[in-house]
Amino acid sequence: MDVMPQQDPESRQPPDPHASPPAATALPPEGATAVPPPPPTLRTTLRRAAFGVVAAAVLVTGAVVAVPENRRDTGSGVPGPAERAQAATTAGSPAALPDLTALIGDRQKWVAGHPQDAPSWAVLGSAYVEWGRRTADAAYYARAEDALKRSLAARPGERGNGEAWVGLAALANARHDFLAAKKWGESVKAREPRTWRAYPVLIEAYNGLGDYEAAGEATEAFGRLRKGVPALARTAQMYRDRGWREDALATAQEAADRATTPAEKAEALHRLGELAWERGEPEEAVAQYDAAVRTDSGHHASHAGRARALVALDRTDEALSAYQRAVAKLPRPEYVLELGELYESLGFDGDALTQYTKLRGMLTRAKAAGVNETLLLARLETDHGDAGKAVELLRAEWSQQRRSAAVADALGWALHRSGDSEEALEYARSALETGVRNASYAYHLGVIERELGQYGGARRHLEEALRTNPAFSPLAAPLAEDALKSLGEPADGGPRDMQPAAAPAETPEPAPEPTSSASTPPETTSPSPSPSPKQKQKQKQSPSATPSPTRTSPSARPSGGQ
Known part of the structure; x- marks a missing residue:
């Protein structure tokens, strides 16, 4: 069924949230x-x-x-x-x-x-x-x-x-x-x-919450009870989170092929763009994002995705324009952070600082509205502010059972940036052990291993980051290349020869910027004090100790509604 382009929602006046x-x-x-x-x-x-x-x-x-x-x-x-x-x-x-x-x-x-x-x-x-x-x-x-x-x-x-x-x-x-x-x-x-x-x-x-086993079971149950494009979309996301890229792509493509409305079609095309971007194919990502916007001109998230891919293609002016449009039409805090880091990578420090300051204001307003943006605030503090403060914020998240791969990675990186690479290693490893193929996670782990003198693991994970997506970040990707070069090529001998003769020179990292100053759900037990990833593994609670859902063959995937 052909899908006609959707009317721009900006032509309609949205409801006023401040009305009586x-x-x-x-x-x-x-x-x-x-x-x-x-x-x-x-x-x-x-x-x-x-x-x-x-x-x-x-x-x-x-x-x-x-x-x-x-x-x-x-x-x-x-x-x-x-x-x-x-x-x-x-x-x-x-x-x-x-x-x-x-x-x-x-x-x-x-x-x-x-x-x-x-x-x-x-x-x-x-x-x-x-x-x-x-x-x-x-x-x-x-x-x-x-x-x-x-x-x-x-x-x-x-x-x-x-x-x-x-x-x-x-x-x-x-x-x-x-x-x-x-x-x-x-x-x-x-x-x-x-x-x-x-x-x-x-x-x-x-x-x-980082309970990927329960998420997989819920996804499978949803697919049994409600077949069709929504089930395919959820299943594709589950495959992506497990690192099963081929299955994720095939299922996401089926969802796009079966979509019948502009909004549903645009969302499916956007998902294909995200998958292409994550596997380091920016040209394909741009094509999918462009198709999403053509289908539904109000799908502003695709402008932000398109901007990321354009940076990887060195089409910087277009990327800046796409980011600015995305931020203007869909002011999500993560887009503001990405735009700030793009400015910083280009040497526009004043523009970058403007975006970081704007982001702090947005996060303050989000908190006042009851939205927990701790993870994003911690990312901002880690690379552009006070890494110690980021550690405090993320430890609080972890103690409240929010133990996703994203929180584990952020906490590991914040610990490293604040000087505690030993403890950082546990969290950074647990993020990758979930199975997701995320270039940033591999980069963070590689840098932490390098700091600890674990040069074999560092080389392997830095290579993984650049192989997964060579342009995963305008700031971090060049640092990953520099860190990998500093390790040199592996020696011809055995394990004794795997380490360089001397510790590699320190690779500069982003310099910190000056910081600027419902109802209750049904009752359950309070969260217990949080263990580290190593302790969680012993208790069979860590992502590495959580069995992945059974890998579903293409013929057994949710197939669409009858």
Whole structure:
């Protein structure tokens, strides 16, 4: 099925997060497309009530809801924007932003006159979560929490309002509170073991906590219960996280081939671009990102991905333009950090410092909105600020059970930069032992091993970093090349000859910049003090001690919906 390019969502005015609560007088934003309400007949009232009930039937992945696949607009015969938003999410697919705007406006009007409609409040709250994530506007999360609490006040989760619990799980994931998301999601799964709606939020939560075995099991369960493009997308991500690149690529390509809507197609093409970038194929990555933007001009994440790939192709001016567009349209903090590091690699220290200062302000505002951006702040401090402070931040993350590969890598690198390479080695190794092929992780481990005189391992991991993606970072990739050159070629003799005669000269690293100054989930036990990766391995809790999910053959992969 051909997919037509999507209308730019900027042509629609998004809902105002600072407006009065929707239960009182909130209306659709000015300029948003909404079908005028019909005369207040009994048929209309019943139809709109049914709309809210059915809309709450399936909540997740896009954090919105779904209606039965055979639902059609009974008026003109053409689904309206709100109906299209629901149709897109029937299989857990992303909705187009203009249609999501229409859905929000429709539910705002409805709950203003029906404040006890729990399903419609759940729809509205979950749509706010999705809007906040898709536009990088954390202001919507407070409104989402309020709407979801109103839904639970009208009907508690224990009385069948699992939609609101899934919405709270999606909200917790958006705020990077993965432990809370896990609790909400597992509560829904326990009450509704034969439905799929809890699994997407659980997959994200498990990955955020570093529980990759549970994430793999949840992905497989999701694929059994909800086949189609969403299952293929989740499975491709699981394969990627395990380092199974060929399987990830084949599954992601199948998802792209089967996608039917512009938003779903653009997301699939973006995923193919990410996979191409990670395996060091920038030209292919640019082609996929360009295709994503052509399909859906509002897919601004592809501008940032395109910028990374353009840097690798030495098309620096284009890369700067793409980054600036991405930051302007989708102000995610990680894009600001990447832009700052690109400026720094070009010698534009003033511009780089401007971006780092801007990033600190963004992270402060995110924290005020309840979003945990500790990992990104720690990355900023490690390479451009106070590495000791980064260690403190990341130790706190680790102690709160957030033990993903990304946190392990960041903590290892921060420990190294603060002068403790011995302890850093454990965390850096545990990041790579998850199986993911990440050039930055291999580079960090190689540098740490080099510092400790483990020259064989250092050479192997630095080569791995540059083989995985020769241009993985405009700042770090040249340092990786220098570090590898300083080690020289391996000696012809045995292990005794593997070390250089003298320790290699210290390779400069990025110089530090001056620093500038919901509801409660169901009860569980408090997290215990956190062990180091070595202790975790003994307790069979570390990534290296966690068995990977059974590798699925292509014929056994989730195949799409019937």
